[in-house]
Amino acid sequence: MRVRYIYYRYLTRLFYHYPLQGRKVRSLAIFSKKNYYDLFFSFLTAVASLTVIIFIIGILIVLVKESSFAIGKFGLINFLTSTAWNPVTGIFGAATTIYGTFVTTALALIFAIPTAIGIAVFVTEIAPNILKGPIGIAIELLAAIPSIIYGMWGLFTLAPIMSKYVEPALQNTIGKLPFVGILFKGTPLGIDLLTASVILGIMIIPFTASIARDSFNLTPAVVKESAYAIGATQWEVVKNVVLPYSKLGVFGGAALSLGRALGETMAVAFVLGNNHKIATSLLDAASTITVSLANEFTEADSDLYLSSLYYLALVLFVMSFIILAISKFFLLKAERKYSR
Amino acid sequence: MNLEKKRKLESFAALALSGLAAVVGLFWLIYILTDVIVNGIGALKISLFLNDPAPAGVEGGGLRNAFVGQLMITFAATLIGVPVGVLGGTFLAEYARGRKIARVISVVSDIMVSVPSIVVGAFVYAVLVRPLHHFSGWAGAFALSIIMIPVVLRTTEDMLSLVPWTLREAAFALGAPYYKVIIQVVYRGAATGILTGILLSIARVAGETAPLLFTSFNNNFFSGNMNGPMASLTVTIFQYAMGPYKSWHSQAWGASFVITLFILCLTIAGRLIIRWRYKR
Numbered sequence: 265m266r267v268r269y270i271y272y273r274y275l276t277r278l279f280y281h282y283p284l285q286g287r288k289v290r291s292l293a294i295f296s297k298k299n300y301y302d303l304f305f306s307f308l309t310a311v312a313s314l315t316v317i318i319f320i321i322g323i324l325i326v327l328v329k330e331s332s333f334a335i336g337k338f339g340l341i342n343f344l345t346s347t348a349w350n351p352v353t354g355i356f357g358a359a360t361t362i363y364g365t366f367v368t369t370a371l372a373l374i375f376a377i378p379t380a381i382g383i384a385v386f387v388t389e390i391a392p393n394i395l396k397g398p399i400g401i402a403i404e405l406l407a408a409i410p411s412i413i414y415g416m417w418g419l420f421t422l423a424p425i426m427s428k429y430v431e432p433a434l435q436n437t438i439g440k441l442p443f444v445g446i447l448f449k450g451t452p453l454g455i456d457l458l459t460a461s462v463i464l465g466i467m468i469i470p471f472t473a474s475i476a477r478d479s480f481n482l483t484p485a486v487v488k489e490s491a492y493a494i495g496a497t498q499w500e501v502v503k504n505v506v507l508p509y510s511k512l513g514v515f516g517g518a519a520l521s522l523g524r525a526l527g528e529t530m531a532v533a534f535v536l537g538n539n540h541k542i543a544t545s546l547l548d549a550a551s552t553i554t555v556s557l558a559n560e561f562t563e564a565d566s567d568l569y570l571s572s573l574y575y576l577a578l579v580l581f582v583m584s585f586i587i588l589a590i591s592k593f594f595l596l597k598a599e600r601k602y603s604r
Numbered sequence: 605m606n607l608e609k610k611r612k613l614e615s616f617a618a619l620a621l622s623g624l625a626a627v628v629g630l631f632w633l634i635y636i637l638t639d640v641i642v643n644g645i646g647a648l649k650i651s652l653f654l655n656d657p658a659p660a661g662v663e664g665g666g667l668r669n670a671f672v673g674q675l676m677i678t679f680a681a682t683l684i685g686v687p688v689g690v691l692g693g694t695f696l697a698e699y700a701r702g703r704k705i706a707r708v709i710s711v712v713s714d715i716m717v718s719v720p721s722i723v724v725g726a727f728v729y730a731v732l733v734r735p736l737h738h739f740s741g742w743a744g745a746f747a748l749s750i751i752m753i754p755v756v757l758r759t760t761e762d763m764l765s766l767v768p769w770t771l772r773e774a775a776f777a778l779g780a781p782y783y784k785v786i787i788q789v790v791y792r793g794a795a796t797g798i799l800t801g802i803l804l805s806i807a808r809v810a811g812e813t814a815p816l817l818f819t820s821f822n823n824n825f826f827s828g829n830m831n832g833p834m835a836s837l838t839v840t841i842f843q844y845a846m847g848p849y850k851s852w853h854s855q856a857w858g859a860s861f862v863i864t865l866f867i868l869c870l871t872i873a874g875r876l877i878i879r880w881r882y883k884r
Contacts, residue, residue, distance in 0.1 A: 382625020
């Protein structure tokens with residue numbers, strides 16, 4: 265009986281308390297039969313919430329275990345820097361796909377972030393009240409469209425436009441310049457790094473814009489009004505009051521979009537061509553980690569091949585986890601700073 | 605030019621630029637939507653829903669198998685994901701309220717929401733597909749539920765936190781144990797909010813393709829067997845759009861239209877419920 269009592273006390277310590285308005289007050293647990301149900305329910309909910317932690321640790325363990333063959337064979341530095349990807353001879357390296365991932369993501373962010381901030385400024389500061397609601401809803405809805413739709417639209421609509429009009433035009437203007445010209449060499453086919461980046465950029469615009477808008481909205485009206493009262497123009501209020509005030513939130517939002525863009529598969533899988541090489545021209549087919557996984561995973565015929573693909577997945581998982589954690593850090597800091 | 609004029613001009617130019625950015629951004633997105641609607645409605649025929657796929661390259665046929673497969677996988681994922689997510693959110697907002705573990709789990713699930721979905725697919729392949737030596741609808745549903753749980757968990761946590769604390773105190777005062785308070789008072793107060801979270805999470809997973817590629821795989825024949833490979837709309841869209849046939853492309857547009865419509869309806873329903881319940 266005594267042992268059971270101690271065990272019970274221990275469990276109640278863990279799960280059982282009536283928190284009073286934020287203050288933690290341990291309940292004077294009345295040991296009636298009723299409380300066993302409560303204990304059971306609290307235990308159930310605790311297990312349910314721990315599944316998230318279990319999954320994230322489980323994913324890491326499984327990825328490490330599955331890729332251990334490739335890790336043993338190629339090592340870390342060698343794998344990350346090797347440009348080889350040859351299923352026939354069994355030599356694999358991640359440099360080409362990591363390069364593709366970074367180029368598409370960086371270009372997408374260059375397209376998306378200024379546009380998204382522009383949208384956020386427009387929605388919060390300029391738009392008349394009648395427009396604010398509809399544009400806000402439109403942005404939310406567009407963020408909900410699945411990425412495969414963006415990818416398919418890119419293949420059927422954007423790629424022909426790019427190869428027919430945009431890419432030749434770029435070749436004839438910027439492509440003629442020294443040094444920069446190398447970025448636009450080659451035949452414009454539309455299935456290339458540039459098209460994939462544009463689609464990825466379009467895809468993350470609504471997402472980034474809605475976070476930026478939420479951060480802008482955190483600026484207290486009083487602060488803005490006092491700036492207006494001393495004669496600031498609308499742009500000066502945005503530049504000197506709103507932007508500094510919401511800096512952390514916008515950084516966090518940008519990092520979150522970066523994390524999303526790194527791991528995006530379907531939006532780029534259609535138009536990147538899965539070509540393992542370091543393409544110096546943006547008009548060249550390439551590959552990202554996600555695209556190689558999507559295209560080669562079910563075709564991997566040797567253990568080493570599959571293990572190398574898992575190694576790629578592990579690299580992607582660790583990269584995006586770190587970036588997402590950083591973004592969460594910024595967003596939490598912004599929240600704590602301004603929601604007081 | 606005096607300073608005042610310069611400042612006004614600068615302000616006008618900057619704001620015009622941001623207005624332009626808004627127009628450009630919204631232009632692309634509206635372009636995509638109209639493209640999906642125009643091409644999709646052209647491809648919508650009764651046979652798309654009633655027939656199974658014709659052999660490759662042959663005209664006609666439909667995507668009945670993919671529609672049924674998609675519904676079954678999404679439904680199974682909801683069955684796994686929603687109870688776990690709602691219970692987990694309850695722990696964070698009630699039993700562990702204000703504790704460190706609640707904050708940690710909350711942050712981890714926020715990260716989990718954005719983890720690359722293809723990695724989740726690879727994970728499920730290693731734990732459910734390879735040990736059993738075959739692709740299965742259950743594996744696909746499990747992969748989707750891994751993506752779903754953090755979404756439901758976070759919205760549940762937020763919605764339960766919105767229920768006023770005095771409501772719980774009133775129930776405590778009547779001598780109700782905490783679990784009864786949660787089930788009979790807190791859940792009722794937050795029901796619409798939780799429902800919205802569930803709707804939005806279904807919308808989120810219904811469009812996922814990457815986690816299904818190596819879990820439920822694809823199936824050219826009609827199958828209601830969750831233990832075997834199963835067709836899904838999204839994977840079929842990927843396969844058909846990359847394929848060489850015109851009829852495949854048109855069916856892919858039709859499927860895209862249906863899935864976009866489904867997701868947008870769910871999202872709009874969710875927003876309307878929130879607006880109606882929590883008038884802000």
